[in-house]
Structures are given as structure tokens and as C-alpha cells.
Amino acid sequence: MRLKIVAGNWKMNLDFEEAEDLISAIADELENIDLGHAEVVICPPFPYLEMALDIAIESDFSVGAQNISHFDNGAYTGEVSARMLASMDVDYCIVGHSERRKYFNETDEIIAKKIDQAIEHEFITIFCCGELLSERQAGKHFDVVREQIEKAVFPLSEKEFYNIVIAYEPVWAIGTGVNATPEQAQEMHAYIRNLIASRYGKDVADETSILYGGSCNSKNAPEIFAQPDVDGGLIGGASLNADEFIEIVKAIL
Ligand code: 13P
Secondary structure (H helix, E strand, O other), rough: OOOOEEEEEEEOOOOOOHHHHHHHHHHHHHHHOOOOOOOEEEEEOOHHHHHHHHHHOOOEEEEEOOOOOOOOOOOOOOOOOHHHHOOOOOOEEEEEEEOHHHHHHOOOHHHHHHHHHHHHHOOOOEEEOOOOOOHHOOOOOOHHHHHHHHHHHOOOOOHHOOEEEEOOHHHHOOOOOOOOOOOHHHHHHHHHHHHHHHHHHOOOHHHOOOOOOOOOOOOHHHEEEEOOOOEEEEEEEEHHHHHHHHHHOOOOO
8 A cells, every 4th residue: 555645845945943843832732633644754954953863763754855965975065965865864865846846957867866865775765757838738748757757766666666755846836836736736746657657667656755835734635635646745835834734734634
């Protein structure tokens, strides 16, 4: 049975005290919830990872990084390596987010190197893909997503691919308040699962968690998560409020 996941991507938000308050509030609320086979992941900014990990020891969530370097080690000022994060016991990392592609010029080639680093250090990697509005309007959304996945993920062996979670995040839905409809999400998720089946076989595809991200909130999550190929969500803005985030978590249970 494939894992259901709700992951909070905090992006570059909150000061330390706010971050500690939020994560403590989420931990408190999780105490009253039986997650069963579902997983909650919190991806705070780098400086807050240790604090998050400390709280996670007593709670029922995992901690993820929002980014990793595509370099292994050495003189790369400002970078944070997969090796460093692995040595802190961070379990998850996000790779290929559209904001990294847009603002930091991350290409499919760089993203593929980051995935290699993440795999080498045994992270569960949340790989983000998704089309721009103009690409969807031009009817190219399936091709764009296929190319992103083929270039960055499909070089992996079947064994390596087991540590990949896919997040479909249409760029036009991120931070806009305009979410993909449940039908649009399901259509793309089913397409992605078929792609995975054609590369790794049906059994692997059936085990792969495919998350939806883009203006997901407690109101739209139940219907989106009810789709057969949607296995949870990667949540931005709505993950910055404990009550809202917990309602989203409940929507996958
Ligand atoms: P929003 O939920 O704020 O639209 O962000 C989604 C996202 O980018 C998660 O990675």
C-alpha cells in the first residue's frame, strides 16, 4: 500500500520564535491524531532544522529540507550538502521546486545532480514537477511534466527510484489561490503514474506516492485527496497555520 503524505513547505517564512511556536503547535495537535500509514513531513528553512528535529523526536512527524546542493562537498560558499543534512538525520528533501527553477536558474541537469546527491545519502526525495500557465494553455502540460520527470528522475535505477515521491505542482496554482480542480489533478497524476509504470513497471508505479501542490487548503484538500491517484499534498501557505495544516492532514486519513 502506498504511503499517504502531507508535507508542509514553509519556504522562506517565519522567524525562529514563530517557527518554534508553529512546529510545537503542530506537534501538540498530532498527539490527538492516529496517522495510521500516513506521514506528516515538515520542511522548515535550514536554520530551523535542528529545532524541528528535536521536537520531532517526541512527535509523529518527519523533517525535510527544502533544498540541497548538487555538489558533494568543498568550497561552495553558502551551499548545504546532502551529506550534512543526512548527518543531522533529516529524512526528506524537496528537489526541483519551481521557485528554485525560476529564481535560482535550476535546470533539469542541476536537478538531476541534486537527486543523485539525495539518493546517495538515502533521502526520501520529493521531486517537484509542473507546467506554467502558458504551457497548459498551449496544451503542452503533459509533455512538460514528462520531460521534467524523464530528465531528472528516470536515469535512476528501480532500486533508487523507491526513494522518490513525486509532487505535481502546476506553477499557475502556486501561491495564487487558484488550485487545480480535482479532475485536473487526477488527470495529471494518472498520467504520471502511467509514465512511471512504463519506465519501472506497474508494481513500482502503484507504490509511488504522488502529491498535489498549489493553493491546497483545508477547504479543497478533501476533494483533491479523494482522487484515486492523489496520495496527499505538498502545502505552502496553508502549512504556516497549525490548525489549517492539521485539517489538511486529516483530509488524507
Ligand atoms: P502554496 O500552497 O502556497 O500554493 O504553495 C505550494 C507549494 O509551492 C508547495 O511546495
